[in-house]
Amino acid sequence: MTEQPLIELDGVEKVFDVRRKTGFLKRERRQVRAVDSLSFTVARGEMVGYIGPNGAGKSTTIKMLTGILTPSAGRLRVAGIDPSRERTRLAHRIGVVFGQRTTLWWDLPLIDSYRLMHRMYRIPDARYRENLDRCVELLELGDLLESPVRQLSLGQRMRGDIAAALLHDPEVLYLDEPTIGLDVISKAKVRGFLKELNAELGTTVLLTTHDLQDIEQLCSRVMVIDHGRLMYDGALAGLHEVGESERTLVVDLERELPPVDVAPARVVKVEGPRQWLAFPAGESAAALVARIAAEYPLADLSVREPDIEDVIARMYAGAVPGRSEKAVS
Numbered sequence: 001m002t003e004q005p006l007i008e009l010d011g012v013e014k015v016f017d018v019r020r021k022t023g024f025l026k027r028e029r030r031q032v033r034a035v036d037s038l039s040f041t042v043a044r045g046e047m048v049g050y051i052g053p054n055g056a057g058k059s060t061t062i063k064m065l066t067g068i069l070t071p072s073a074g075r076l077r078v079a080g081i082d083p084s085r086e087r088t089r090l091a092h093r094i095g096v097v098f099g100q101r102t103t104l105w106w107d108l109p110l111i112d113s114y115r116l117m118h119r120m121y122r123i124p125d126a127r128y129r130e131n132l133d134r135c136v137e138l139l140e141l142g143d144l145l146e147s148p149v150r151q152l153s154l155g156q157r158m159r160g161d162i163a164a165a166l167l168h169d170p171e172v173l174y175l176d177e178p179t180i181g182l183d184v185i186s187k188a189k190v191r192g193f194l195k196e197l198n199a200e201l202g203t204t205v206l207l208t209t210h211d212l213q214d215i216e217q218l219c220s221r222v223m224v225i226d227h228g229r230l231m232y233d234g235a236l237a238g239l240h241e242v243g244e245s246e247r248t249l250v251v252d253l254e255r256e257l258p259p260v261d262v263a264p265a266r267v268v269k270v271e272g273p274r275q276w277l278a279f280p281a282g283e284s285a286a287a288l289v290a291r292i293a294a295e296y297p298l299a300d301l302s303v304r305e306p307d308i309e310d311v312i313a314r315m316y317a318g319a320v321p322g323r324s325e326k327a328v329s
């Protein structure tokens, strides 16, 4: 028997009524279709990237998945539960982390937030201890537990928030921009932890991000939403192919030389000994670097990833219909 998906959306829509003052006494009512005929499933244990440009409908989807918002139409289930009808029951089965907000108590030591969650979620003592110990070890929170949350750096606070979302053993974790604003080392710590969480405990993860490296390093599947609709569902490599996106290799040669000639890369800019080479994002950077190093005097190099907006813009250049917004009076 095939297992029931953990997350199921079938024809889900969310329409917001927006009122706007257009004159002294005049008001206009408009409808904004933030999510439009959205259908997908996520199996238990999957780690899925959920990406799209600003205003695409990602947060609205996550809010419906947590029960904060009720869909205007369609069917939505998480672990067999209708989120908006049974929000409290669902809260025991899901964890949520919003990169831009914290669920921790600002003025209290970190450990006090965890103690409060222990009671709020009625987590059995042994389980709480075990989960806390694991998070403290893997997220390196040991020295921070007695610090008030307001004194933590952004990266430390984010690790603290991730631990808070996991103390009650959720089956699914929603992460909204978990690496936003973090430095390279903090990003690596967060990504390493999420990888381990998924591999060892089988926690299902739905990850919203603007950082393609989050997806590259964590997710075997990516869904792209734009104007409230699902535009792509598959591997990241496939998305690069569809979008024909390019990465950039910035090469520092030991001296000024004519443009580097290594197909399929092409030189797009030259400044003294530094050259910028664009190459298809699906190609291996390592193979290209090896060939350049063999043929040219290489001093240094770095690879720049395309950003999500760029990939999506290329993917749908000219093909995306206007936002589903209509005036009703």
Ligand SMILES: Nc1ncnc2c1ncn2[C@@H]1O[C@H](COP(=O)(O)OP(=O)(O)OP(=O)(O)O)[C@@H](O)[C@H]1O
Binding pocket: 016, 017, 018, 032, 033, 034, 052, 053, 054, 055, 056, 057, 058, 059, 060, 061
């Ligand atoms: N409470 C609301 N009332 C009216 N319109 C809303 C509301 N929430 C969202 N919207 C609109 O719905 C659309 C989708 O917004 P949403 O926040 O889901 O996008 P997003 O993909 O999360 O964007 P971002 O990456 O900027 O966070 C936008 O046009 C937004 O203005």
